[in-house]
Amino acid sequence: MGGNIVVVLKGYPRLSETFIAQELLELERAGYNLHLFSLRRPTDKACHPIHDEIKAKITYLPEYLHEEPMRVLRGWMSSRRLKGYRLAVRTFLKDLLRDRTRNRIRRFGQALVLARELPGDTDWLYAHFIHTPGSVTYYGHLMTGVGWSCSAHAKDIWTSPDWELSEKLDNASWTATCTRSGFEHLRNLATDKGSVHLVHHGLDLSRFPPPEASSSKRDGSQADDPVRIVTVGRAVAKKGLDTLLDALALLPPDIHWKWTHIGGGVLYKELAEQITRLGLSDRAEMIGAKPQEFVLQTYRDSDLFVLPCRIAADGDRDGLPNVLVEAQSQGLACISSPISGIVELIEDGRNGLLTPPDDAQQLSRAIEELVRDPVRRGQMGAAGARRVTTEFDHLVEIKRLLALFAEVGVEAGYQEAAQ
Structure with missing residues (x-):
């Protein structure tokens, strides 16, 4: 298997999610070819320098299905011919009975577009956040048969129902999460406990070098130097x-x-x-x-x-x-x-x-x-x-993530980040 990974994100780029950008850049440095599929367009007026360093192509899925009806229709017409389409529909309908929301329908519509627009050389699907991006990736995986994994973080873990988390955990090849509490919660919900892994985000210390000046001596006593x-x-x-x-x-x-x-x-x-x-x-x-x-x-x-x-x-x-x-x-x-x-x-x-x-x-x-x-x-x-x-050096943590991709046969070329 090659190293072409489609990464599904809720929104990209986002100023508040530098940990994701940091990971994407290190995956590229390790030799992976990434293609980003975002469920939402950016709302921030600026971006971080790291976003300019990431070379991956970005495709924006329809944020609301009614805004791009022909694109959704083409996705449905194409996806219904896929071998896994019927299984994806059955899974979606079962989920819809337990979560009767427009958001659930939107997830499936976005998955139809994802399945149609996946690059032909895609080797793996990887979702950041186990809730909405995880659902789109899960349905897309069922339709296309392309393997998938997930990275879970905070809100997506604690505001998702246990039934949904459990079913995704059992379907994904592996799931990584960034805190001990999240790891223990997800592990308790997974049938295969070994499929859940603790991978801290870490920090790129080259972007946050120690300051040259020593800590200040301010003590709040000076009105002109608070x-x-x-x-x-x-x-x-x-x-x-x-x-x-x-x-x-x-x-x-x-x-x-x-x-x-x-x-x-x-x-x-x-x-x-x-x-x-x-x-x-x-x-x-x-x-x-x-x-x-x-x-x-x-x-x-x-x-x-x-x-x-x-x-x-x-x-x-x-x-x-x-x-x-x-x-x-x-x-x-x-x-x-x-x-x-x-x-x-x-x-x-x-x-x-x-x-x-x-x-x-x-x-x-x-x-x-x-x-x-x-x-x-x-x-x-x-x-x-x-x-x-x-x-919390991110280069130590990225090695753990690279090992997870390697275990499922998604091999990169130039392993700079792992050295």
Whole structure:
């Protein structure tokens, strides 16, 4: 078998998913020929430099079936002649009885187009996220007979019903996931426990080299040089940003600080209104999504990283936010919550602090503690940087992924990343 892989993604490119772009680039460097099929067109106005380095061709499937009816019709007319079409239809109808949504129908329509437009030399299908992209890839696999595997992350694991996860796990050749908690959950749902693998994302340390300057000595006592607190992440419920704003409002008046949030998200307007309501407009700013080089410089200019994650009402939660790994690589002390894979990175009291989710008072006390003690902040930041360097190097993790492709016979040519 060759090394031509079709990668199915929910959206591409996305500023918030640098971990996917990093993986795609390393697969190309390893000698794989990639063709990306995205279920959605990009919504971000900018992209990271790494996206320009990825050479894979991109095909955008119909985001809504009614927008490209002839393309969907051609997909159906072509796919119905495939040997696995009837099995795919039976599987889809069984799923539809348990999930009677337009989204389910859209997934099957996108799979029809995927099956028709697959390059003729495709050796493997690989889905990023086990929910929507996983469904499109699963149906496409049934129609075409091309083998498939999946990478599961966070929301897709925790908001998908167990029946759906179990059936995909049992059908895919292998599934990788990026946190211990996600790994254990999926493994419990899989008939073949050995088909589920833990593969951390890791960080490309060449893009996040250690800063030249030492950690700052700001302690919040100077009005003209406030402590700089930064948060990077989408404005969505699971990030706990409303709790963070409440915590900032509780800080003693003698502490001078400035908070910067980088990222878009559906709660952006709501959080901006909360800032105004709490009287924080002169010290808190939300500046939207930014390219990676801007984020890197912001890490280096800041004193403390805070991301108080929670489990959202619908069960959604983070795995291990890559931004925590990025911030620690720059020697930033981090405050977060003991949710999912965060505990695999942050050891409370050693390389950061962990506070209970939704507890603004404890979070405020933790922020105050590290704001007033720059020496301890620096020690935690240094410990975090060492941990990232020794345990979260992406070149170590990509070897595990390359081995999974090799085990199913998908062989690359030039194995640069594995050396």
